Amino acid sequence: MITTSSAVPHDTPRSRHMVICGDDGLARRLAVELDAVCGETVTVVLPSRHHEHGGEIDALHQDPSSGIELFVAARPDEQALRAAGVEQAVALALTYGDDQTNMMAALLARSINPSVRLVIRMYHRERGRHLEQLLDRAVLARRNRPNASPHDAPPFDLPLDTSTTVLSDADTAVPELVAAAALGHGHTLQVAGKVFRGVVRPAGTPPHTADLATLAVFSGADRHDPRSEDSAETPGDGGTQLLPDTVTAYNSQFTHGRLMLEEVTADRTLEAPSASRGIGGWLRERLTHLPWKVFVSREMTSVFGVLAAVVALLSLATYAAVDGIPLWKAVYLPLLDIFTMGDPATGEPRARKFLQLIAGFTGIAILPLVVAATINATGAFRAASINHLPADGLRDHIVLVGLGKVGTRVLVRLRSAHHRVVAVERDPQARGVAVARELGVPLILEDATGPRALELARIGQSASLLVLTSDDSANLDIVMAAREANSDVRAVMRLYDDDFAATVSLTLRASYPDAVTRSRSVSALASPAFAAAMMGRHVVGVMPVERGVLLFTTVDVAGHPALEGFSVHEAFARNEWRVLAVGAAVSGTPVASPSDTLGGQDLSDRSGFDWRPPHGRVLRAGDRVVLATTRRGLDILTRGAPTAPDAA
Template sequence: MIVCGDDALAERLAAELTTVYGERVTLVVPPARGAAPSQRARASALLSRMQAVIGRADGDPTAPRVVEATDVDEATLAEAGVREAAALALVHDDDEANIHAALAARRLNPRLRLVIRLYNRKLGQHLEELLDQAAALAVPGLDPQALDTSTTVLSDADTAAPALAATAITGTSKVVQADGLLLRAAERTPPGPGEVADPGLCTLALLSSTVNDPAGAEGSDASGRSGPTLLPDDATVAAATGRGTVVLETVTHTAAVPPARALSVRGVPFGSLFSRRLRWSLAGLVISVCALAVATWWTGGGHPLHAAYVTLLDLFAINDPALGKPAARQVLQLLAGLAGLLLLPVLFAAALEALGTLRSASALRRPPRGLSGHVVLLGLGKVGTRVLTRLRELDIPVVCVEEDPEARGIAVARRLRVPTVIGDVTQEGVLESAQVHRAHALLALTSSDTTNLEAALYARSVKQELRVALRLYDDDFAAAVYRTLRAAHPQALTRSRSVSTLAAPAFAGAMMGRQILGAVPVERRVLLFAALDVAGHPQLAGRTIAESFRPGAWRVVALDTAAPGERLPDLAATPVRGGGGRSAGLVWDLHPGHVLRSEDRVVLAATRQGLAELLGRRAATAPRQAPRQAPPGSRRG
């Protein structure tokens, strides 16, 4: 595996491939010598962080190989071994540099699996088609959808958005996205006497430690000698009394967020269209007109509708004067004319106010009064915009705060009719305008660490039990902030998030192949989620769900019921709404006696060794052992 990049995402991606998947990695970074002082310091810091994260020294044979190069051209790629590589990740922050390197890599190795970092979705889609078509033309008879030639374009903002959204809802980033559905691995404490444990969709693991951290520490050290038990069978789960479990469950709005007042996303409610004073004025005039109509009917007789009609004519001053009429009729006509004079300015004011409200509604909505149970999202940059879209897809009520009225996410907030406050979150009154004291969670996703921290601390002072997730770039700073906030507010849930850390698993999964949906850590071990075609796998084809389950190796958790022609090539990608009339895909509540057919596609949870056996590969060795030696030209998926 080759990783080309010069920032934290490259560092995390190389660490993910090495420690989780046990792959041999070559890292291409800018040169530390002969470069500008800032670039030299950046490259040196990247290498030192790499060694710290992976825990390998320069002399360790399993440590990533490092190639220093100013430009990622054909010569650099050849030196990195792109002709023999299984996959290449181009994760520079420069889209143009990534595209140039991808085109060069495809020429050198048409069978190479490419993973490219691009923010522009439309450009990425066209680039995927172009590179897959180039591979098909370079090797006659090669299937463009084949695993070893797939091109995947990802954005770190897109891949981090599901985990950030799940953090706001459930407080954890141990999530996997499949067919647009968010799944999380939730740790459950042992049930007490007389209690029944909730198994969720299925039990993924038995924890080696039953100690529960009330502050929400993510993961726990393997305090037991044998470590966690991955993918246990029902008998093992029933016999393991007193041990915590990790279960698979769906992330939903109703299960995670307290009931909130509905947020209208279509139309403008009457209460926000007209002010309270104007509504009272209109109500008073209507009551006056009704009283005049009743008085006209009572004094003049006749039909009530005729009395109302005459009153309206008097009100709009289009009736003949009541000359020669009784005095009561003349007085009522004068009163009706006076009411008409009062009605004119009220109607004019109503028209102006409604016009201004409609213009504001077409631009940005204000948070409605009495809103509660929502998520306050700070920052509408590229990351905040993706998280906002994901939260609205899950039907989570959101209130956004953005300082720049021209930010890229403002147009998205306007289109989704999401209430937005324009202002600096560090200024007094801005978070109050977003109703943070009634919010369920706060997501601080601005590009400034200090701004995110200041907003989080202020929100804590307003509502101590508020769930807070911070976007912090520096890992040491994030760890210090997390420990301090946890100690100061032990009953509150605080999370510090790095976009590169959240995005790295998705990039690593794409490098392993489109069948990998994600990885979930369980203490010191890892469970992989993969989408697999049943055809060609005798361990699955023709077997029931119960028979296909191998404890400790793999377990089928879902079945894709979509027709083969309508299936998404990448289940980890978010499906486009309303695209092509595609029917709903995955079914999670499977009967143990259901027989798997060759044309089926399943989602399974597996260990690394179990997935390697299913894919026909040798079992992955432990990351700290010597690297696997492959003959020249051999393929490693």
């Protein structure tokens, strides 16, 4: 939930117009962020006031202190975009859950307003990259015209890399969800060609040589102290302090946990296991994991044991009653009789005829039991074959519930880091089911709110539980059931409503004081990055810290009142931003995103960032800096407000 402490007063002039198309949780949070925190005029295009989160957005519109306007249109077609004011808009965010709808709307918007800043939500990474390149060509063509207006690019905007930004709410939220579930593993991110990791240092831990900066000071002795659940962007709020000053960071190392930014010498991200195992490997894996043990169940063993005993008795009697009969035939004939396969003993001795009648009546009595047991075992085999049950000895694994858009990305990230995972999903057609099978992850295709699913996933022996379904109530039910089975399991659940999430966390913490319980909202984790992109900042990394977030962005120093002319030491705003690196701003050269390369060369290498700049280094025009900022700090930097830096 956006706090009102940093909200923009209602009487603040609102000169820029921004448009949001969508009606889900991300659209709502983004509208609140831009309106209340950034002070922008926002128009939200809704398919309906009653579907999804349309009612909540409509309530924001009805609030007298809100600057949010509404426009209802079934589709984001040209007429709807023009009516919403895209022609005059500075930025347009497309947050529909369907990639194709967002693509079509983005192409229309670029034709209506070639200079509008586009922020597009897309799940498909490769498609998003191609779309970003396509749409930016229009901006390049416009700016390269001889009569291009100098006002095409707002102050402090980077010339190329902020025109079109394709983001994924799933990718933005996944690192925090993975870090929250995988105890002891910090969040890794790439900024300007280098790899960094957020590492939690408990109280009393000495500094490491690889530490670059203190990103946060927790209110407790370590991150998992219950008092450190809520992040505070201002001192005195009683929670985790983001971007503290040097004195606070130094003094707190003896009594409080700290989040440090650590430089990693090489990218240690591990790739997901290869799916190209060949037909033979795939067949061996499937045969190995088939539930053959259903055919040796107690029911099957009892029925076929009785049948074997009857055959043995009749065979012995036949062998004793019929002179000269070989042993094999003494066994063969009772079997024919039991299964009524036709070999009447008309010319045989009376004892043989008598035994044949007994075998026939025995067959009539026992065959239905054999058929029933076989059918039951076959059905159980078929049902169990759909599931890929974990090994009996599996322990200290992560149980992941929900294989939708977010759950699939979380699963891949966990497996790429070689975590042991058991997945639970009730929909066989869910996005991540095929991915789980390809990765060889144990899979339970059952409703996790039922009594069996968590038991099959061995929740009692697991270390962590990550619940990512889209139903808040179901997620809470699953966590409470898991707590009954394993009171020590580390539980992380996806909850949209912040007030509900806070209440749940407090209640579970009080009931299970020794267990770790965390709640996370995907839209809350993603909205700061979307808002920053709409405001014209190139966010190259996002690091959630408890219920707050740190953004890593690049800014040109030239003309910036809070940076130019100040030293690195002076250009620090406590709890708002910190300069991490200084490099040269190359005119017309975009700052690379974490994975962008051109001709095999990382574009960011051209700027030569110094990640340990001297505190006395004065920032001048021609410099470009990498900053770690809070949401409020990014808002100040974006608006270019003259703010006196608070030196560390």
